[in-house]
Each structure stands twice: as C-alpha cells, then as structure tokens.
Amino acid sequence: MATRKTTRKSVSSNRAAADAAGAPAIDIGLSDAQRRQIADGLSRFLADAYTLYLMTHNFHWNVTGPMFNTLHVMFETQYTEQWTALDEVAERIRALGFSAPGSYAQFARLSSIEEEGPLEDNTDWRGMVRRLTLGNEAVCRTARKVLKTADDAGDDPSVDLLTQRLQIHEKYAWMLRSLLQ
Numbered sequence: 001m002a003t004r005k006t007t008r009k010s011v012s013s014n015r016a017a018a019d020a021a022g023a024p025a026i027d028i029g030l031s032d033a034q035r036r037q038i039a040d041g042l043s044r045f046l047a048d049a050y051t052l053y054l055m056t057h058n059f060h061w062n063v064t065g066p067m068f069n070t071l072h073v074m075f076e077t078q079y080t081e082q083w084t085a086l087d088e089v090a091e092r093i094r095a096l097g098f099s100a101p102g103s104y105a106q107f108a109r110l111s112s113i114e115e116e117g118p119l120e121d122n123t124d125w126r127g128m129v130r131r132l133t134l135g136n137e138a139v140c141r142t143a144r145k146v147l148k149t150a151d152d153a154g155d156d157p158s159v160d161l162l163t164q165r166l167q168i169h170e171k172y173a174w175m176l177r178s179l180l181q
C-alpha cells in the first residue's frame with residue numbers, strides 16, 4: 001500500500017515538473033538532424049513553388065494574343081491549386097519544428113527559379129507557356145531531391161506530400177508543353 005502511494009506521488013510530481021518546463025522537446029521518431037535536413041529541403045521546395053505560383057498568377061493577368069481566354073482560365077486553375085498547396089508545405093515545415101520562409105527576400109534566396117522581371121512587351125503567350133513549362137519542371141526537380149531525403153529518413157507524411165506535388169507539377173508541365181507542340 002505504502003509503495004503504491006509513493007509511486008503515485010512520484011508520477012504526479014514528474015508530471016508537475018514536465019508541465020512547469022513549458023513545451024516539451026519534439027520527439028516524433030526523427031532525429032533533430034533529419035528534421036532539419038527535411039525542413040531545409042521543404043523550404044527550398046516552398047520557395048520554388050511560391051515563385052512558380054507568382055509567375056502563373058502574373059501570366060494570368062498579363063497574357064495577350066489569340067490564346068488569351070484559354071490561357072487566362074488555365075493559369076487561374078493552376079495558381080489557385082498551387083496557392084492551397086503552399087500552405088500545406090509551410091505547415092509541414094512547422095510540424096517538423098522549424099520556421100517556414102515567408103518573405104520575398106527569403107524566397108528569392110532559396111528558389112532555384114529566377115523571378116520574372118517586368119514583362120513590358122514580353123507578353124506573348126508562347127513565351128509565357130514555355131517559361132511556365134520550365135518552371136514546373138524546376139519545381140519537379142527540387143521535389144524529387146527533397147522526396148529522396150524524406151524517404152531516406154522514413155518521413156512518410158513529407159514523402160506523401162511531395163509525391164502529390166510532383167504528380168501535379170509533372171502534369172502541369174505536360175499540359176503546358178502540349179500547347180507548344
């Protein structure tokens with residue numbers, strides 16, 4: 001009886017100590033180094049995906065020529081879907097315990113895709129479709145690299161997310177390329 005009382009007391013005092021210490025350390029079955037490596041990769045992916053999102057929205061606004069209506073609508077479908085996905089990627093970085101990049105300066109530093117300059121006369125639909133094809137492919141290359149890192153660490157949620165994004169961006173690249181063939 002006395003032993004049981006002591007045990008109960010020590011469990012409750014351990015609990016009190018844990019509560020007093022604030023947020024517990026993250027322990028989800030990945031090492032700190034693995035979490036950091038995956039979060040760094042996802043941050044690069046987010047920067048690429050955000051840059052492509054902005055390029056797609058930019059071209060939705062500025063496209064000209066006989067394909068205007070088709071492309072105006074197609075780009076809107078793509079950037080709307082991309083916008084939702086950006087949030088999921090950023091929240092995955094947070095779930096791994098790191099801050100998600102969220103400024104143009106950070107995205108420009110992390111992205112493998114060059115940002116669009118002012119379009120001026122450069123609004124021909126073929127050039128835009130070509131640049132978006134290349135942009136989607138760049139996003140695919142980054143996704144594939146980060147997917148490998150996540151897979152090696154056994155981080156299934158990140159693998160799942162990146163697999164979905166890879167599937168979508170490969171599909172966009174195919175659809176865009178088909179317009180030029």
Ligand SMILES: [Fe+2]
Pocket residue numbers: 060076
């Ligand atoms: Fe619009």
